Amino acid sequence: MVYKEAVDRFLEEINRKMYSDNTYRTYEIALYQYGKFCEDNKLDWKKKDTARKFVSYLVKGGYSPNSINLKISALSSFAEFCVDNEWLDKNMFVAMKVKAPKRLINYIPDETVDLLLSTIDDKYRPYIELMLYGGLRISEAVSVDSKNLYFDDNVLFCRVIGKGNKERITPILAPEEVKQRLSKLRKDDKITEGAVKEYLYRWSLKHGKHITAHMLRHTFATRAVQAGIPIEVVSKWLGHENLQTTMVYVTVTYERVKHYAKAVI
Structure with missing residues (x-):
């Protein structure tokens, strides 16, 4: 199963379940970012190591732990959907989480x-x-x-x-x-x-x-x-x-x- 087709099928399922527009958009953005990251770096989207590298990329990019964990949650739901449909052997995002440090405000340089x-x-x-x-x-x-x-x-x-x-x-x-x-x-x-x-x-x-x-x-x-x-x-x-x-x-x-x-x- 190619990534784009799996994403389209997953988003159809999300849409069918009538999630809120904000939730749908959160899933859509996370899936787009992950797909682009895999494509730009020529990485296999199904690999655990790719998932780890993507999370590291988000951390280095300045995303907050809450924002990163939200993306991980969305991608984990997608991966579970793929496992259920036998397109994946394992959920590569399962149990993955970024620890939130003591709260500091993100200001713009x-x-x-x-x-x-x-x-x-x-x-x-x-x-x-x-x-x-x-x-x-x-x-x-x-x-x-x-x-x-x-x-x-x-x-x-x-x-x-x-x-x-x-x-x-x-x-x-x-x-x-x-x-x-x-x-x-x-x-x-x-x-x-x-x-x-x-x-x-x-x-x-x-x-x-x-x-x-x-x-x-x-x-x-x-x-x-x-x-x-x-x-x-x-x-x-x-x-x-x-x-x-x-x-x-x-x-x-x-x-x-x-x-x-x-x-x-």
Whole structure:
């Protein structure tokens, strides 16, 4: 049984069982990535060693343990389906799992941010900039219109309706030209959470990087803490109810300090 045919049969089965669109998409992406990895590296998709190499590739690619384990789970379900149909002798992903280290936030390195901003599609630019420069959640960013944005003493602020329908005010810490452009933003109903996530996924594949909407928000928070802004202020900007949730960004900056210290020694 060739890989593509097995995948098509498996996805038909998933579709027949009427799984949610998100679940179906998770399976589809994991299967596509595994197939492309095998094809690019001329590896046999049925081998346990190939599965291990794929997981190692994901780890080196910067995917979070949770994201990797989700892909492993999807691929393991596919492999079990193949075993049941006698296309495989054994499930090559069985009992495979990546351990999650102590939680550290994934922020985007400056050089990757520069690459993103220089290659981004203008259709998605304002929403990505709101997450990067304002720390908005993706659901909040796609809902913003010029009526939510205003200048006060040359600082651009955004009135955000966040979780639980709670309102907060957060500054947009962006270059002047970005602030001026965002202040004239007109909401596009065609730009949805799913559309932005899909765009970032395709951008990541094209450029060999790993960027998600939440990483943009993490990057905003990390930069704010590194700039010396009090943690309780950053917490309010992000809409965190618990200060402890924001404290993780202090850990991130400490890890970065250690990184640069080791580079000097």
